[in-house]
Amino acid sequence: MKLYSRGQVLFFSLLSAAIVLLFAVGLGFLKPKAGGKTEEVKAQEEQVNEYNLLQSDYIALNTADLVQFSEGERENISIYERLNSAVVNITTETMAINWFLEPVPQEGSSGSGSIIDTRGFVLTNNHVIQNAHRVFINLADGSQFEGTVVGVDPENDLAVLKFDPPRGMELRTIPYGDSSNLLVGQKVLAIGNPFALERTLTVGIVSGLGRPIQTSRNRIIRDMIQTDASINPGNSGGPLLDTQGRMIGINTMIYSPSGGSVGIGFAVPVNTAKRVVTEIMQHGRVRRGWIDATVVQIFPSLVRYARLPVNSGLLVSRTRRAGLAERAGLRQGSEPVQYGRSVIYLGGDIITSVNGLKTNTLADLYSSLEASRPGDVVKVEIIRGGQTTTLDITLADREEVMN
DSSP, X not given: OOOOOHHHHHHHHHHHHHHHHHHHHHHTSSOOOOTTOOHHHHHHHHHHHHTSOOOOOOOOOOOTTOTTSOHHHHHHHHHHHHHGGGEEEEEEEEEEEOTTSOEEEEXXXXXXXXXXXXXXXXXXXXXXXXXXXXXXXXXXXXXXXEEEEEEEETTTTEEEEEOOOOTTOOOOOOOBOOSTTOOTTOXXXXXXXXXXXXXXXXXXXXXXXXXXXXXXXXXXXXXXXXXXXXXXXXXXXXXXEOTTSOEEEEXXXXXOSSSSOOSOEEEEEHHHHHXXXXXXXXXXXXXXXXXXXXXXXXXXXXXXXXXOSOSSSEEEEEEOTTOHHHHTTOOOOOEEEEETTEEEEESOOXXXXXXXXXXXXXXXXXXHTTTOOTTOEEEEEEEEXXXXXXXXXXXXXXXXXXX
């Protein structure tokens, strides 16, 4: 019989215990602690991080090596070299119907966009991808990816797209700036893809601020930035940058009798985009507040027929039964009259302003509630029986009211 020393017995005992422990961990009987955080806490943190933008490192401008150029040229060159790869070219494919009533894909519109998140989120204009069957995102290195539409905001002509970059691909992003402290006369730069000429840089100044631009019958984009930096078809959705290379606006439209740039372009302020992007990434849409009532824009024949005390404003035809507006005291009409194919109820309140903004038209109402959220309380000035009064009305969800 072979005898073992006390040291050998201790060694083999510890070795056996270690093997059993590793075996138990491998089979999942024992689980190591994950930094003291529960699975629920980790899940909550991941959900929060999902809505926070992941951006590439901000690189301060370094123009010391460009000694042969003027200071302005050095700024332009440095901004372009650092950020042009963060501007993408967006092309779309739409569906048409041929003579045999068959769906046929065809080339759609094109525009620009800014990579705002290293996971592949892109900010652009809604009109660039409107009615698109497929969306393609083309990067500076020539690679092309099919993108998905995360959400759109027709109110501000903005859209968020997403593509899936391959593992290991490092995306350059464009950092947000601040559009609240802009001044007329300050230098701005635009990068885009005008007329399919990829990643073109143009330079100009802020020509005006706070421009209200009507984009459709019921839509006015307020506080637009006016610039003389050349913006042409294809620039839409690209970034308007300050001299530090930060996005201060999203190039959206031009005023052009000829179809080309005449030095009057408009950009959506980046502070508006920040709010919209956050909502879209969290909810897939922008939630907006609304007065849960049916209103009619006052027109001359209605003023004459109903003998209204004002020539402009919004007549409250109906309120939602037991809705927020009705509970706040807003009164609907009671006398039905036929107007074309519609029925208007006369005798209700007339809304003349919301939070101090005049509501002469439906477009004014949309504009005054653009930045509101369901649950917000707004001050609504009304005319009732020839007297002016103010109601505090809690807003409902616009999508729920409209649908």
